[in-house]
Amino acid sequence: MVLVVSEEVRKAIGARRPVVALESTIIAHGLPRPRNLEVALELEEAVRREGAVPATVAVLDGRPRIGLDQEELERIANEDIRKLGHRDLPLAVAAGVSGATTVSATARLAALAGIRVFATGGLGGVHREWTVTQDESADLGLLARTRITVVCAGVKSILDVPATLQRLETLGVAVAGYGTTRFPGFYLADSGHPVDWRLDTPEQVAAVMRAQDALDAPESALVVANPVPEAEQLDPALHARVLADALRACAEQGVTGQAVTPFLLDHLVRHTDGASLQANLAAVRGNVRLAARIATEWARG
Numbered sequence: 001m002v003l004v005v006s007e008e009v010r011k012a013i014g015a016r017r018p019v020v021a022l023e024s025t026i027i028a029h030g031l032p033r034p035r036n037l038e039v040a041l042e043l044e045e046a047v048r049r050e051g052a053v054p055a056t057v058a059v060l061d062g063r064p065r066i067g068l069d070q071e072e073l074e075r076i077a078n079e080d081i082r083k084l085g086h087r088d089l090p091l092a093v094a095a096g097v098s099g100a101t102t103v104s105a106t107a108r109l110a111a112l113a114g115i116r117v118f119a120t121g122g123l124g125g126v127h128r129e130w131t132v133t134q135d136e137s138a139d140l141g142l143l144a145r146t147r148i149t150v151v152c153a154g155v156k157s158i159l160d161v162p163a164t165l166q167r168l169e170t171l172g173v174a175v176a177g178y179g180t181t182r183f184p185g186f187y188l189a190d191s192g193h194p195v196d197w198r199l200d201t202p203e204q205v206a207a208v209m210r211a212q213d214a215l216d217a218p219e220s221a222l223v224v225a226n227p228v229p230e231a232e233q234l235d236p237a238l239h240a241r242v243l244a245d246a247l248r249a250c251a252e253q254g255v256t257g258q259a260v261t262p263f264l265l266d267h268l269v270r271h272t273d274g275a276s277l278q279a280n281l282a283a284v285r286g287n288v289r290l291a292a293r294i295a296t297e298w299a300r301g
Contacts, residue, residue, distance in 0.1 A: 002064075003112060006065070006069070018298065019052060021056075021066070021107075023101055024068075025103075026040075027073070027077050037073060039281065052295045055113070059089070059092050059093070061098055062093045062096035081100055082097060083102060085105050103139045103142075108146060116148060116209065117148070117295040118148050118150050119291035121284045122283070123137070123143075123223070124137025125155040140164070143173050145218075145220065151288075151291040152225060152226065154185050154191055157243065158246070161191045161192070172218055174223065176208070178205075178290065179226075181194055186228075188239060189228055189230045203297050205224055226287050232279060234275055234279040238272055247264070249263075250267075
């Protein structure tokens, strides 16, 4: 697989300057047009304001690209393109198609390019009723074998959070709360579940990353769970009520497989009058800023 790394990103990596990988699924599939392009540009600018270089990741015409220019961002925002997990990358490359990268595909391509820090909204995880459906996000397995630091707002609250935390432990993926011992729930600052480790500064996160390398630990990720500010989270009572309604509607309509997550997320957006989307964006903004600060500390060596 031939990576196309933008000149800006390539020079930054070569000079050991801070770089932050950003996924493209939020642009192509997570937001309405034209808001999606505005947010893509806003997130890249947020990385730059913190002194790091943004590297938005996508596949265009069968070429995995690390770092997109304005025209390429516009293509991701405006074309109807596929959503690509890491398993889809060889197929997309061989077929010459374009696609937005999910957490797993972004982490894989970023690591191949030599980028150590990645910011996203929320991870995928173990789905509810896993014992029946066996539905688990590919994010978890990929993070178990990829040395990258992922700054996220926990996992999407529509998932089975305790089962996801247990699965991450089984897979050997390190998880730490940033400024908290509570695991965040994407739209919510607290999912209701604890984490064993707390990190309070970018310097501490970078120290863990260096320890991973010094110990010659297995090639697994470090998940930095950064909660959305409480003032910007979705109202917990509203979240609980609407999510229960969404799960009921999902069962009644027979929605299964990959269609479950977009169905539930769309239901949350519509039935919270967009408040869930605002909480999502608040979480992503905070994660991007923190990731840039971590990348800066990491680059200092």
